[in-house]
Amino acid sequence: MSGRVVDFARSAHRHARELLPWYLTGQLDEDQRLAVEAHLRSCAACQLDLQWERELQAALGGAPVSRAWDEDLALAQLRERLDAPPNFLERVRRQTRIAAGRMFDPPQRWLGYAVLAQLAIITVLAWNLVDRSLMPADYRTLGAAPASAAPANVLVVFDSNLRERDLERILRSVGARIVGGPNEAGGYLLAVDPARQSSAVDKLRAEKAVRLAEPLKLGASP
């Protein structure tokens, strides 16, 4: 029972304490005013608080305000804005500037970074499109000059019964690429890694379907 009384008193105290500023300025409704007055009669702390509120109000009223500008001048400046025709582009520019400027403010900083990331992705995708449109096509006609600058360094003659599937396997096994041929004798020029030229030749010679495999000096032609 006594606990309830204490709770009620605490609640009344907190309520009155919150309302003291508006009690001071006469902005409470009748019920609130009577409740605060009833509490004030029995609460020394709130009486002291009320006195402090009075002093604060007096001090705030006396505190200076700079008034660094003139009313007529300020109004004249605003008149210019009222007279100016609505400039859509200027408004858009201003809004954009404000929005861009605030994009990295703490509450929505993620938005700024998200937009930046999106821009980066768009740039990469756009560059890929432009890049491909500007580059020459990646295919050649049979009569066109070889695109590769890799030099031929192995001459090879295959068996005439060699199947295409075996040709592919042999070339892959030595890391070779056909860069020329066939010549009149049926010889092909291969390009292999110069460091592995001799081992490639040995491997080629070991193949049944290879009739001839000879290392060549760099820059040889059929």
Added chain:
Amino acid sequence: MLGVPNDRADRNSPPNGLRAEALAPTLDEQILIERIALRDRAAFEDLYRRYFPRLTRFIERMVRRPQIVGEILNDTMFVVWRKAATYNGQSKVSTWIFSIAYRTALRALGRQSDPVEWEAPEVPAPPEAEPESSLIQRQDRRILDEALSQLTAEHRAVIELTYMHECACREIAQIVGCPVDTVKTRLFYARRRLKSLLAQRMGDLR
């Protein structure tokens, strides 16, 4: 009605004696807003001059940057000019205008990155401020200003609206756009912080 004296208010009083009644200024301002909605420039300039001292004080106290007060004030009144037709009369004209000023000031503060460098002008202590008088009176006003500078703009706004513009709690809730109970709590914590800062400053001076 906001409580700051308005030296311009009587200059444009209508001759029918409306101002003799308590609600007359509010009704008068509502008529001005209606005229402004019809693009009446004279009505707008009348309202501008009525609110210039009040808004100047409120905005300066809130943002504490004299260099942007004029811009915020004119931005506020420009919105009043453009949006007068949307005023629905559900709140006082003063509440509506101060809510625009509050939001405009907060947006302007959000764009500022520089620290506040405002210094209160020198004002001699009043003769009645005796050494043995109260905590606030005993101190230089500059100390009060320093303490206010430690509060948030939202806290300063609520303090200014309560003590200097004598707004009711419900009006302040409309101005700052939050529930009435939040206003009570916000002012309670602002007072507590202010009291603590002043006590600390007094301790430093001893």
